[in-house]
């Protein structure tokens with residue numbers, strides 16, 4: 001058998017030789033880009049360029065490698081490029097092994113430095129103060145809705161959304177006990193809510209206890225007799241606690257959307273592949289003028305800018321005064337977007353651009 005393998009392996013060896021040389025040649029060019037960016041103050045991570053690179057290589061692909069595998073390889077190549085251009089630090093909602101950590105790794109790969117932090121406010125502060133280059137925050141879940149703390153932090157901050165990440169969330173029941181021995185289940189409130197029916201059916205008498213994160217819940221379950229945690233498998237592996245039941249979430253298409261925040265805005269991809277987020281306030285008009293909300297949406301709608309999300313949050317300045325968070329199609333620099341924004345600014349006391357970013361990962 002080895003006789004038959006040998007000549008094929010020799011060809012693989014020759015290709016690996018070329019691949020390593022080509023990879024290093026590519027990284028050498030990234031290092032040159034890094035020099036230019038560092039001297040001009042440009043953003044090291046360029047989500048719009050990564051989107052174009054990934055689409056280009058998938059377009060070139062004639063198989064047998066699957067696009068998903070090719071993208072994973074390129075994720076790591078560009079991760080190494082970022083690290084070479086500048087030592088880059090990403091902060092995420094910690095502790096280690098949370099879903100936000102998993103989302104950050106999915107976007108930035110293995111060559112980057114990561115640090116978990118306790119609150120979403122801490123993440124904003126770390127990037128604002130320059131202690132980290134980018135932050136990854138959870139923004140909304142397909143079953144539980146928006147993460148309010150994330151929205152509220154945008155009001156005061158000048159950070160820009162530079163990318164978004166979608167991660168399919170799968171929860172496991174994690175414990176050193178067998179199912180019969182579990183009397184308490186710890187997790188983050190949203191995760192407990194996402195598994196409500198499964199927990200009612202299989203652990204009707206267990207006490208459900210809120211923890212600061214899913215990863216913290218596993219840490220508690222690792223040490224407390226009778227305790228279990230609801231968390232992702234990354235956390236189970238990280239704390240070396242067995243998975244008792246996998247995929248216990250009530251909805252199979254349970255997805256969380258995350259934002260990547262940085263100091264400098266992302267450029268445009270073009271070809272309808274950009275999205276933008278804004279924070280808009282109508283001031284007193286919202287309660288005193290009929291049709292004010294409709295008027296707020298018209299400048300975009302009339303120009304073919306598609307509204308994909310609108311969410312209101314109390315302004316906390318006066319009762320019944322709201323901020324509106326909107327997600328729309330297109331980039332901030334697009335001519336039709338600029339026209340719509342100048343029309344909006346004429347009657348809205350606040351129209352704040354939160355960032356523009358590629359549509360999907």
Ligand SMILES: O=C(O)C(=O)C[C@]1(C(=O)O)C=C[C@@H](O)C=C1
Nearest residue numbers: 030033044045046049050078081
């Ligand atoms: O083109 C750039 O701006 C680069 O820095 C190079 C590169 C790449 O490796 O292709 C690396 C990191 C960026 O996020 C985007 C692309």
